[in-house]
Amino acid sequence: MRNIASVPRVSLGLFPTPFYKLEAISARYGRNIWIKRDDLCGVALGGNKVRKLEFLLAQAQADGCDTVFTTGGAQSNHAMLTAACAARLGMDCKLFLKDRGVTGRRGNLVLDEIYGAPVRLVDTDDYQDIYREMEAEAAGLEARGHRCCRIPLGGSTPLGTLGYAAAARECAVQAMAAGIRVGHLVSATGSGGTTAGLLLGAGLFLPGARVTGMAVDPQPFRETVLDLAAGAAALLEASFQPQEKDLQILDCAGPGYAVPDPAATPAILELARTEGILLDPVYTGKAWAGLLAQVKAGGFEGEGDIVFFHTGGAAALFAMDLPGASN
Numbered sequence: 001m002r003n004i005a006s007v008p009r010v011s012l013g014l015f016p017t018p019f020y021k022l023e024a025i026s027a028r029y030g031r032n033i034w035i036k037r038d039d040l041c042g043v044a045l046g047g048n049k050v051r052k053l054e055f056l057l058a059q060a061q062a063d064g065c066d067t068v069f070t071t072g073g074a075q076s077n078h079a080m081l082t083a084a085c086a087a088r089l090g091m092d093c094k095l096f097l098k099d100r101g102v103t104g105r106r107g108n109l110v111l112d113e114i115y116g117a118p119v120r121l122v123d124t125d126d127y128q129d130i131y132r133e134m135e136a137e138a139a140g141l142e143a144r145g146h147r148c149c150r151i152p153l154g155g156s157t158p159l160g161t162l163g164y165a166a167a168a169r170e171c172a173v174q175a176m177a178a179g180i181r182v183g184h185l186v187s188a189t190g191s192g193g194t195t196a197g198l199l200l201g202a203g204l205f206l207p208g209a210r211v212t213g214m215a216v217d218p219q220p221f222r223e224t225v226l227d228l229a230a231g232a233a234a235l236l237e238a239s240f241q242p243q244e245k246d247l248q249i250l251d252c253a254g255p256g257y258a259v260p261d262p263a264a265t266p267a268i269l270e271l272a273r274t275e276g277i278l279l280d281p282v283y284t285g286k287a288w289a290g291l292l293a294q295v296k297a298g299g300f301e302g303e304g305d306i307v308f309f310h311t312g313g314a315a316a317l318f319a320m321d322l323p324g325a326s327n
């Protein structure tokens, strides 16, 4: 197997991110719950895409790219972080975002502008339309001597997935130092790469830990996650066979992707008011509410502690309402 540290990677974030026990929450729910603060990874408002981009943009640099294209929803955290990271590396960045659900120039759209990335809003429900448009524009630029890197939705390729295998390794080191046994790794699942990376990383570095993806999009993720984990394992030449029982995907989408769920609001308020931590209404709020619901229902069997990966997303708080949050 190839050492994950030997895979080319460009340093963008401040790692390791903090890892600590949520004391008040753990006492309240009678279960040891830890948090991995990837929202504090030091780029923009933080978030999980930075770990993926460390691998993806290293590849782009090796390929001699001067321009980065990516896509997402109008309020895409991934697109915003790609713009931030590309700017830092002196690369041009252009974003092709879904026009649906645009609520004015707020949240991440403001940040995209600050980071200097032009945004093209595409009026479609189908990312294939966006990829076609991206390809046409990339071809035009390449005909004029540029080189373009195309990063798909969420940076969820096998290479990007390595970011979360590396995160699991980082967490394993911290758990060892803290003297705890990790039983469960929990994160939001949006395009699958984070959960897939954690699954691979758990298999390699946290034997016995299981992975739960809280799906914030009402689509089947199991196969996507398993495929991405297998693809990332192949890059490491690792013999890795995820067991069915090691991966759990729970539906936390509520009323739909990127539609705030009033049922998640109490959990968002509770974490803010007990631990001072902000969650967002699209990803981490739904995932955290899902985690608490599982804990209350006696889920996450076994003795190991639970680790919640805070994957960022705070800009959404400035782009949409938090239903039911008024005191």
Ligand SMILES: *Cc1c(COP(=O)(O)O)cnc(C)c1O
Residues within 6 Å of the ligand: 047, 048, 077, 078, 154, 156, 188, 189, 190, 191, 192, 193, 194, 195, 280, 283, 284, 311, 312, 313, 314
């Ligand atoms: C993209 C994103 C996720 C989901 O990660 P995937 O790797 O796409 O599944 C979770 N939380 C936040 C804040 C995100 O921006």
